[in-house]
Amino acid sequence: MVNLKGGSGKSTLAVQLALSWAKARTLVLADIDPQASSALVLDRRDPTVEVVRSTGSKLPMLKTGLARRGLQCLVVDTPGSMKEDVAAAISAADLALLVVRPTYLDIAAAAVTAQMVRQLRRPALVVLNQAPPARSGVESGVVLKALEALALLRLPIAEAIVRSRAVFGRATELGRAVSDVEPASPAAAEIDALAREIGQALQFAQTPEAGYLIHT
Ligand SMILES: Nc1ncnc2c1ncn2[C@@H]1O[C@H](COP(=O)(O)OP(=O)(O)OP(=O)(O)O)[C@@H](O)[C@H]1O
Numbered sequence: 001m002v003n004l005k006g007g008s009g010k011s012t013l014a015v016q017l018a019l020s021w022a023k024a025r026t027l028v029l030a031d032i033d034p035q036a037s038s039a040l041v042l043d044r045r046d047p048t049v050e051v052v053r054s055t056g057s058k059l060p061m062l063k064t065g066l067a068r069r070g071l072q073c074l075v076v077d078t079p080g081s082m083k084e085d086v087a088a089a090i091s092a093a094d095l096a097l098l099v100v101r102p103t104y105l106d107i108a109a110a111a112v113t114a115q116m117v118r119q120l121r122r123p124a125l126v127v128l129n130q131a132p133p134a135r136s137g138v139e140s141g142v143v144l145k146a147l148e149a150l151a152l153l154r155l156p157i158a159e160a161i162v163r164s165r166a167v168f169g170r171a172t173e174l175g176r177a178v179s180d181v182e183p184a185s186p187a188a189a190e191i192d193a194l195a196r197e198i199g200q201a202l203q204f205a206q207t208p209e210a211g212y213l214i215h216t
């Protein structure tokens, strides 16, 4: 989860995606943000998610060690500053998730991170978070405008959009999955859809010839 911009929802999505994937996979969440928000909320609360506090420079070694243990999934939460650590996380990742809020200033700020991702030539997916919910099936103008602006980042954009919903804050602070706190809620469905889409992108990215295919 990356974005050199605070508050976009990196930790919220790191925790929620980790809890979702951990239901079917062995998983570690590495928190390289000194504020350690996701480590704080998850520490010892959920036995399915092992939490490691780390730094960008330690990630390659951590990855090797975890792969030796046969671990299937590593989620990395990163700080909203500290370019070098964020670059190290992008380099270590099979897929960098650029988490962005749908505002002009957020998208402008995300351009710096998007450029970093492109320079490092790593697969990435832009995830829209804290978007206003669609009303009666009609997408909000804010989201439509944001999607247009996000196209300028020249990175693939996730179809799954995560909306602004109070349960995300409530559940995440408790270190619990939204699907446990509010089963069958729109929030749970959004995380489920995003987790699946990322899973598909990762399989795609792992085929040797895929290279930049997911980088449109
Ligand atoms: N989809 C959402 N709906 C409602 N609130 C959200 C959502 N995503 C995040 N938030 C809230 O936005 C705030 C910032 O989220 P979070 O801490 O995950 O961002 P961050 O990108 O990790 O920030 P930082 O860069 O400071 O680490 C929190 O209060 C969180 O509860």
Ligand SMILES: [Mg+2]
Residues within 6 Å of the ligand: 010, 011, 012, 033, 037, 038, 077, 078, 079
């Ligand atoms: Mg955070």
